[in-house]
Amino acid sequence: MQISVQLYSVREAFAEDPSGTLRRLSEIGFAAVEPFGLMEHAQTLRPLLAETGLSAPSTHASVMADRDPARVFATAASLGVHTVIDPSWDREPWGSEQDVRVAAERLNELAGIAAEHDVRVGYHNHDVETRPVFDGLCALDLLADHLDPRVVIELDTFWSAVGGTEPAALLERLGQRVQLAHLKDGPLQGDVRDQLVLGEGDMDLPSILAAAPWLELGVIEFDGFDGDVLEAVARSYAVLGDLLGEVRS
16 A cells, blocks of 8 residues: 555645645655645646656545536646545435435546546545445445446545444445545544544554555545644654554564
8 A cells, every 4th residue: 555645634835835845745755645626736736746756646626516527637647647536525415325326426427537538536535424324334335336346435534433434344345446545543523623643543543454455545634733734744654654564564
C-alpha cells in the first residue's frame, strides 16, 4: 500500500504557499498526494508535481453533479491521475434503497466516460452512508451491490466509525471494491472534526490495515486539527509507516 495525503488537510498552507507546501510533504517522505477541487487547482498543480517529484494517483472532484464530467476526467488524465473520487453525494438519499440505486446508476454512467480517458471513478463516504439502517447493513453495502465493476470505493474509515459501522468489518464485506482508504484518527463522539495524529484517537488502525492488505492507497487526512497540521501529517506518516511494517511482518 502506498501512503498518500489528502491536500485538503493542508488547505490553508497550500493556499498561501502551494510550492512550499508540496516541497514540505515531499521532505516528510510522501511520494503521492491526493488533490481536492481538481479543476480549481489543476493549473497550479501541473508544474509543481513535476518540480517536487510527487505524483497524484487519485484526486477528489465532484463529478456526480458535474454537467461535463469528461472535462474533469481529461484534466485528471493529463496530470497522471488514475482514480477520480467523488468526495460526497447528497446527504439526504442514503436512507432509501431506491436512492442508493440512483447513486449507483450515476457512478456506473461515469465509469464509461472515465474509461474513455483511461481513468476510473470512485466514491468517498462520510458518516451518513455508513449508518447501519438496512437490517444492520449500511448504504455502502447496498451501493456496492449495484456498481459497475469498474467503480471503486475510497472508504473513509474514520467517518465509517462515526456513522456506526466498524470499518474493518466493512472492509471485509466490501472486499476489493475498496481500493483506497482515508486514514485519520480522533474522537468518535463529540467534536469529531477535532482530529488527532494517527494512533492518538479512538480508531483501531491495526485492525483496519490487517483487514484490507490489498489496498492500493492509504490516504492520511485531517478534516480539522488544532495546531500545526503539517507537523501532525508528518507524525501520522511515521506512525502509518511503522504500522504497515508491523502488518507486513
